[in-house]
């Protein structure tokens with residue numbers, strides 16, 4: 057082995073570690089994807105030629121390793137404690153008082169507060185800058201070694217050496233929370249349901265399940281991420297405050313949540329909490345509260361700990377998103393692909409501010425596992441934007457009249473046979489012309505991410521299909537006003553509105569078009585990937601399996617499904633009919649449809665004419681981005697009624713401020729506002 061090769065290997069690894077950091081941790085790539093791929097390919101080629109030179113911390117080694125029999129355990133050098141919870145301001149103020157009483161001080165204590173991530177706590181152990189072990193929290197003293205799994209998480213540095221050599225400690229234990237963001241979570245569940253696997257109840261369970269895989273190649277496919285929030289042992293490093301620790305971690309290449317409130321009095325921490333609570337739905341991941349920590353490490357040491365939790369920290373939780381209620385009945389819904397999903401109809405209950413009257417029970421096995429019966433009192437939860445679901449049965453409330461559920465043997469809508477393939481958790485109606493399936497396919501076609509036909513809601517789709525006016529989505533665009541005006545609760549004016557909305561929707565993008573078709577395994581993201589790669593519908597339709605598999609994010613399953621879809625004559629005919637009806641696919645040139653592309657908005661305070669989530673959707677539809685916090689990259693801060701501290705920050709750093717009227721003007725004439 058020549059020194060040249062050794063040198064080149066080391067250069068490539070260093071470069072790739074660095075670019076990984078810029079790409080995944082900072083989200084600010086320094087080189088293009090193509091250049092990155094070129095470096096990676098060169099490294100893979102060299103390592104294939106010289107397998108003896110492959111090191112576990114090489115950037116090529118994130119794909120997982122051969123399965124384990126079981127997890128080994130590992131003792132934490134310093135116990136991983138848990139936190140006491142507060143649920144209201146009084147409890148937080150009482151915590152501050154306790155801290156000051158203990159420290160015998162009248163002057164204010166400064167706290168650093170962070171989002172509390174709802175995931176799985178892990179410890180990462182680095183020796184001389186290399187990741188050697190990673191473990192779960194376990195009972196706080198001993199955890200399970202999940203090193204191979206953690207190594208597959210792209211935002212976990214495999215080596216910190218290359219970043220800042222002079223600051224690498226001989227042993228560094230970093231603590232953080234592994235989680236799955238909301239969108240990738242939904243995508244993961246969609247894929248699982250499609251494959252007949254049970255869906256995960258919430259992102260936390262999905263993260264925990266993924267970390268507990270004995271086969272790390274499975275973990276490697278899960279969209280795990282991490283925020284680091286502390287250290288255990290850190291030989292040779294000295295810190296005076298928690299804030300310093302966080303800054304140092306950032307400097308060493310770890311991902312640290314950017315929405316941290318540093319060194320503030322307790323009153324300001326309460327404002328921070330309210331701001332975060334208010335904007336939590338704008339974040340791409342779930343938080344279950346904030347963690348408040350005494351910033352000064354000297355004070356932390358004086359405060360010490362009680363049995364299992366430190367006196368210097370406290371979790372201030374967001375209001376519960378779980379409630380109990382009663383199951384009135386369980387019925388079965390038929391989805392777009394014929395999958396039967398049992399749904400619990402509930403006595404309406406407010407969960408975290410939203411009324412919930414239905415919850416998914418996922419599938420037969422899930423009902424069996426949870427033992428849900430009609431008449432049961434159950435715990436339901438809402439997580440992020442995810443569909444509400446039943447967590448568990450409160451069996452103590454049973455009276456004996458509760459009825460167990462049985463999956464029907466025939467489709468409740470069309471009467472066709474229901475089958476459940478071996479190894480699948482899902483039962484399906486076998487009739488592709490089942491009215492329920494047709495309705496779902498049309499609803500999907502008209503949905504926001506697809507043709508976005510305003511006003512074509514569930515009820516209307518139901519009527520159109522039931523009356524035989526529409527048998528497939530291709531029939532939509534040939535509907536006439538007279539057909540629609542005759543339907544229930546549809547006057548001439550609403551019929552005209554719908555005709556106008558359909559006309560508007562005919563101008564679309566390739567990604568939306570492909571997504572609308574409802575090809576199995578092709579969600580919004582994959583549709584975008586396909587559109588970006590093939591640019592035109594014809595090219596995509598004639599793509600071969602090899603063309604498809606060659607795309608990074610596309611595996612054999614998606615490829616097969618795409619090929620099968622376009623092979624099917626009826627699908628091709630439907631596509632021709634849609635195009636004949638005047639649907640036009642715009643070429644994917646950025647800017648054409650996205651006048652706000654490159655503009656970042658931050659919303660603060662209440663809006664009167666619209667809700668924040670609607671405002672967010674409209675900004676995004678125009679290509680803009682909505683971010684939860686103000687930074688120099690912010691283009692506009694929109695200040696509604698009673699704006700929070702974000703407005704002050706915007707003024708401080710000179711960001712342009714819009715009031716509600718300004719926002720509406722911007723949405724109506726975006727080109728005038730784009731920067």
Ligand code: IVH
Pocket residue numbers: 137138139140170171172173174175176177193233285286347366369371
């Ligand atoms: S600090 C002694 N910071 O919450 C301090 N924990 O209930 C211990 N968690 O096991 C933890 N985000 O899994 C801390 N920013 C954060 C956190 C956080 C989530 C979790 C962690 C811990 C649990 C404590």
